[in-house]
Amino acid sequence: MAEAAPEPVWRVGESVPWSVAWSGEQAFRLQPSTLFPGMTEVGQAERPGVGRPLFAAVHVDRQRRGMAGHLCHVCGEPTPPHDRWIFPVASGGMVTMADGEERYGGNVPPVHQACAKRAQRQCPHLRKAMARPVACPADEGRLIWRTDVVPGMEALAKSLPAGVEVVFSCYRLYGAAFSRKVARLRREEEARQARRS
Numbered sequence: 001m002a003e004a005a006p007e008p009v010w011r012v013g014e015s016v017p018w019s020v021a022w023s024g025e026q027a028f029r030l031q032p033s034t035l036f037p038g039m040t041e042v043g044q045a046e047r048p049g050v051g052r053p054l055f056a057a058v059h060v061d062r063q064r065r066g067m068a069g070h071l072c073h074v075c076g077e078p079t080p081p082h083d084r085w086i087f088p089v090a091s092g093g094m095v096t097m098a099d100g101e102e103r104y105g106g107n108v109p110p111v112h113q114a115c116a117k118r119a120q121r122q123c124p125h126l127r128k129a130m131a132r133p134v135a136c137p138a139d140e141g142r143l144i145w146r147t148d149v150v151p152g153m154e155a156l157a158k159s160l161p162a163g164v165e166v167v168f169s170c171y172r173l174y175g176a177a178f179s180r181k182v183a184r185l186r187r188e189e190e191a192r193q194a195r196r197s
């Protein structure tokens with residue numbers, strides 16, 4: 001009989017990004033939003049390291065806190081402006097504004113350069129996602145809430161009273177100059193993929 005592979009050792013900041021939710025954190029409540037006054041947000045129990053990491057699910061409080069405070073997605077510590085990197089080709093998306101202009105919206109907190117390199121070494125999935133880091137611009141853009149359901153929260157969303165707008169996550173909408181740069185990088189990546197296939 002084949003032996004089961006040993007359970008890997010999960011360490012937050014090394015083999016598990018800080019933002020990832022754990023199976024021991026699956027308790028939720030509604031609370032007034034501190035980030036978006038007047039709004040109600042989903043709050044989540046915080047017990048990182050308890051149970052198993054749920055790589056497909058992001059912890060809602062850590063995601064918002066990371067986005068607002070420029071906390072590193074991998075280690076959770078603040079990123080200083082000179083060491084603040086994002087991966088706008090692999091994550092987030094272009095948002096079409098009312099005037100038709102396209103802006104980049106990022107929904108993954110930034111990382112330290114050293115943390116990105118460590119994460120790439122530890123996790124084959126991150127090797128591609130964390131390729132070609134882009135330095136965050138001095139113009140931080142602005143934070144915008146999202147009330148659509150994030151993965152792993154579908155059951156909770158169904159339990160909410162109908163018509164109640166609840167903040168799940170947030171994203172950072174960048175300015176025109178940085179958005180043009182991201183749009184160009186995305187087109188270049190698309191062309192690269194097309195040549196490869």
Ligand SMILES: [Zn+2]
Nearest residue numbers: 072075112115
């Ligand atoms: Zn870090």
